[in-house]
Amino acid sequence: xxxxxxxxxxxxxxxxxxxxxxxxxxxxxxxxxxxxxxxxxxxxxxxxxxxxxxxxxxxxxxxxxxxxxxxxxxxxxxxxxxxxxxxxxxxxxxxxxxxxxxxxxxxxxxxxxxxxxxxxxxxxxxxxxxxxxxxxxxxxxxxxxxxxxxxxxxxxxxxxxxxxxxxxxxxxxxxxxxxxxxxxxxxxxxxxxxxxxxxxxxxxxxxxxxxxxxxxxxxxxxxxxxxxxxxxxxxxxxxxxxxxxxxxxx
Amino acid sequence: xxxxxxxxxxxxxxxxxxxxxxxxxxxxxxxxxxxxxxxxxxxxxxxxxxxxxxxxxxxxxxxxxxxxxxxxxxxxxxxxxxxxxxxxxxxxxxxxxxxxxxxxxxxxxxxxxxxxxxxxxxxxxxxxxxxxxxxxxxxxxxxxxxxxxxxxxxxxxxxxxxxxxxxxxxxxxxxxxxxxxxxxxxxxxxxxxxxxxxxxxxxxxxxxxxxxxxxxxxxxxxxxxxxxxxxxxxxxxxxxxxxxxxxxxxxxxxxxxxxxxxxxxxxxxxxxxxxxxxxxxxxxxxxxxxxxxxxxxxxxxxxxxxxxxxxxxxxxxxxxxxxxxxxxxxxxxxxxxxxxxxxxxxxxxxxxxxxxxxxxxxxxxxxxxxxxxxxxxxxxxxxxxxxxxxxxxxxxxxxxxxxxxxxxxxxxxxxxxxxxxxxxxxxxxxxxxxxxxxxxxxxxxxxxxxxxxxxxxxxxxxxxxxxxxxxxxxxxxxxxxxxxxxxxxxxxxxxxxxxxxxxxxxxxxxxxxxxxxxxxxxxxxxxxxxxxxxxxxxxxxxxxx
Numbered sequence: 046x047x048x049x050x051x052x053x054x055x056x057x058x059x060x061x062x063x064x065x066x067x068x069x070x071x072x073x074x075x076x077x078x079x080x081x082x083x084x085x086x087x088x089x090x091x092x093x094x095x096x097x098x099x100x101x102x103x104x105x106x107x108x109x110x111x112x113x114x115x116x117x118x119x120x121x122x123x124x125x126x127x128x129x130x131x132x133x134x135x136x137x138x139x140x141x142x143x144x145x146x147x148x149x150x151x152x153x154x155x156x157x158x159x160x161x162x163x164x165x166x167x168x169x170x171x172x173x174x175x176x177x178x179x180x181x182x183x184x185x186x187x188x189x190x191x192x193x194x195x196x197x198x199x200x201x202x203x204x205x206x207x208x209x210x211x212x213x214x215x216x217x218x219x220x221x222x223x224x225x226x227x228x229x230x231x232x233x234x235x236x237x238x239x240x241x242x243x244x245x246x247x248x249x250x251x252x253x254x255x256x257x258x259x260x261x262x263x264x265x266x267x268x269x270x271x272x273x274x275x276x277x278x279x280x281x282x283x284x285x286x287x288x289x290x291x292x293x294x295x
Numbered sequence: 296x297x298x299x300x301x302x303x304x305x306x307x308x309x310x311x312x313x314x315x316x317x318x319x320x321x322x323x324x325x326x327x328x329x330x331x332x333x334x335x336x337x338x339x340x341x342x343x344x345x346x347x348x349x350x351x352x353x354x355x356x357x358x359x360x361x362x363x364x365x366x367x368x369x370x371x372x373x374x375x376x377x378x379x380x381x382x383x384x385x386x387x388x389x390x391x392x393x394x395x396x397x398x399x400x401x402x403x404x405x406x407x408x409x410x411x412x413x414x415x416x417x418x419x420x421x422x423x424x425x426x427x428x429x430x431x432x433x434x435x436x437x438x439x440x441x442x443x444x445x446x447x448x449x450x451x452x453x454x455x456x457x458x459x460x461x462x463x464x465x466x467x468x469x470x471x472x473x474x475x476x477x478x479x480x481x482x483x484x485x486x487x488x489x490x491x492x493x494x495x496x497x498x499x500x501x502x503x504x505x506x507x508x509x510x511x512x513x514x515x516x517x518x519x520x521x522x523x524x525x526x527x528x529x530x531x532x533x534x535x536x537x538x539x540x541x542x543x544x545x546x547x548x549x550x551x552x553x554x555x556x557x558x559x560x561x562x563x564x565x566x567x568x569x570x571x572x573x574x575x576x577x578x579x580x581x582x583x584x585x586x587x588x589x590x591x592x593x594x595x596x597x598x599x600x601x602x603x604x605x606x607x608x609x610x611x612x613x614x615x616x617x618x619x620x621x622x623x624x625x626x627x628x629x630x631x632x633x634x635x636x637x638x639x640x641x642x643x644x645x646x647x648x649x650x651x652x653x654x655x656x657x658x659x660x661x662x663x664x665x666x667x668x669x670x671x672x673x674x675x676x677x678x679x680x681x682x683x684x685x686x687x688x689x690x691x692x693x694x695x696x697x698x699x700x701x702x703x704x705x706x707x708x709x710x711x712x713x714x715x716x717x718x719x720x721x722x723x724x725x726x727x728x729x730x731x732x733x734x735x736x737x738x739x740x741x742x743x744x745x746x747x748x749x750x751x752x753x754x755x756x757x758x759x760x761x762x763x764x765x766x767x768x769x770x771x772x773x774x775x776x777x778x779x780x781x782x783x784x785x786x787x788x789x790x791x792x793x794x795x796x797x798x799x800x801x802x803x804x805x806x807x808x809x810x811x812x813x814x815x816x817x818x819x820x821x822x823x824x825x826x827x828x829x830x831x832x833x834x835x836x837x838x839x840x
Contacts, residue, residue, distance in 0.1 A: 069742045102745045103494040160510030160526055165625065194592055196513060220509055222526050
């Protein structure tokens with residue numbers, strides 16, 4: 046049987062198209078508010094819409110939960126995502142490849158740049174502790190990791206990359222107010238382009254929960270990692286990009 | 296505090312989970328903790344903290360000196376937004392250095408200028424028309440007297456605000472239940488924060504915390520005026536404090552319950568934040584002894600000096616401090632590193648008592664951060680929370696919600712928050728920071744807050760008296776776990792005792808981060824006291840203690 050190319054949401058029967066949404070409208074709870082919620086759901090393509098819950102909140106707001114059948118279809122053939130284009134390696138394999146092929150430790154510098162003080166992301170990837178039972182890059186014997194922590198300025202980062210002879214620079218960005226994550230990333234990649242010639246530039250990697258993984262070109266970085274990325278994936282990518290596929294610097 | 300007893304159904308005075316009962320054999324409370332070990336832990340914390348206190352007593356910082364000037368009445372900022380206290384301290388430091396303190400040089404200059412307006416002097420100093428010297432002999436005596444008089448007026452203002460709080464609490468009343476419900480507001484715009492805070496109070500919040508803009512902790516000055524832009528939070532300024540306190544006074548009147556206001560005395564301006572909080576009648580301040588060092592890479596010496604002064608101010612102002620032990624658990628494993636929370640609580644308690652804070656002012660922190668996939672994670676949480684409760688029976692512990700294992704699965708998040716609330720009420724926590732199911736997804740929406748408060752209300756309503764029935768089995772899982780964590784805390788304190796707290800911090804004992812004493816931000820603003828160092832604020836605050 047060939048895989049279906051066009052799908053709809055699944056409630057409890059194939060093709061039923063059932064979805065659940067919740068939202069708030071800035072109106073006091075009454076009949077009209079409920080009608081407004083149904084109208085919104087209809088416009089979202091939910092028809093028929095079942096208003097299952099409406100609750101007044103604060104002054105003049107109502108919270109709604111709506112279930113219903115959505116009339117949109119999803120064409121899987123038209124979905125564009127960044128698929129992992131490198132093999133996933135174990136820590137042992139990463140260490141072995143770096144040791145045999147690079148014949149020195151692979152240097153990684155990580156930081157949260159700008160005013161972003163959320164080190165959870167970079168720490169999850171770099172700290173020995175790691176995340177979800179997977180050890181961070183510090184645990185890899187053949188990786189030399191320097192974690193600069195939070196609120197590092199771009200010049201500081203460039204300087205640290207130079208001092209550490211970084212093969213790769215990892216930047217984490219969590220705060221997204223006014224697109225701070227995008228501005229900071231562009232500033233960072235521009236600074237590296239300015240400071241180092243193309244062949245000597247470290248691999249630039251950014252990560253954070255709100256990045257679009259397909260924006261590498263626009264942001265001037267080599268790779269973007271989104272939410273749920275594990276240290277193993279990052280390590281595997283480093284080996285892929287720096288050791289097995291191409292441009293390892295001797 | 297007996298708010299709890301009002302919840303008991305049959306009118307019988309409920310035993311607060313915190314009140315220890317002697318069960319015989321020298322064993323106290325619900326966990327069978329050995330009082331000898333508990334006393335030993337406190338003694339070790341004192342031993343580890345003592346050298347740090349000695350260091351704090353013999354050093355000053357630019358922020359301590361700026362706080363002195365704020366108490367002496369310096370207000371406002373230059374056209375670039377740099378506060379006059381910064382300009383004045385910088386001018387004094389340029390002429391005579393920091394080690395004498397700024398009180399004598401500044402008030403000597405005032406006496407010479409035959410003026411009493413310190414702000415005007417700051418403006419002149421910034422323009423370069425005042426030279427500062429360290430006065431000697433009679434000039435020193437005159438400067439000292441003038442400085443003490445000016446700073447005493449500031450301290451009296453803090454005293455008046457404390458009396459005012461006591462009066463309002465008496466008039467409007469405290470929340471009927473414990474824990475107090477603590478809710479965060481953070482839009483970046485104080486004028487958006489105000490209606491949100493008032494709505495939150497109406498929906499049941501007893502304490503409103505206005506989260507600061509990301510990065511403010513690393514500013515070496517306090518911004519001025521009402522602010523409408525911030526990153527993931529609202530700038531802490533004196534004017535923002537005043538506006539929000541006034542708004543919550545209105546809410547208190549409306550709701551017949553005193554709604555408390557919280558902000559942050561942390562980062563590079565801790566002493567000034569504490570001072571402004573005292574002047575504007577804030578009720579609680581986040582004020583951890585080591586947070587800035589570990590998580591903001593602020594120099595350890597700077598932090599400990601600033602922290603001691605800020606705690607002296609909090610003690611005087613009747614402010615409840617909240618400590619930040621939750622942060623250890625977000626960077627390290629909440630099971631393996633549970634004892635670092637206990638150690639930090641003991642250190643925070645020692646530093647707080649030393650600075651004059653009473654037990655009722657110690658909102659010692661901890662958090663529900665164990666990976667929910669760990670078997671028996673809920674029982675482990677109960678053991679840890681109860682351990683804190685029994686170690687600090689008279690402190691209004693601050694219980695903080697899961698953040699690390701909130702994944703974006705809001706349904707599971709809401710369930711976790713429910714279990715978090717349940718631990719809070721079963722172990723008699725004093726302050727409950729309301730968890731949001733959208734943690735790690737968005738800054739809380741109106742509906743997120745409503746759902747979160749509904750969660751809290753359900754748990755407190757359905758199980759508010761459960762702590763009376765909840766007595767862990769003697770020798771059972773919870774007792775064993777709590778005793779083990781206490782044992783590990785003792786081991787760690789023993790190790791710190793041999794090598795000093797500053798070394799322990801340098802070596803990464805807390806929260807994995809390594810922070811040497813000669814590194815970190817703000818080090819250039821630290822100086823050892825000269826022989827003639829004078830700080831009228833410290834003098835007044837220590838007399839009262």
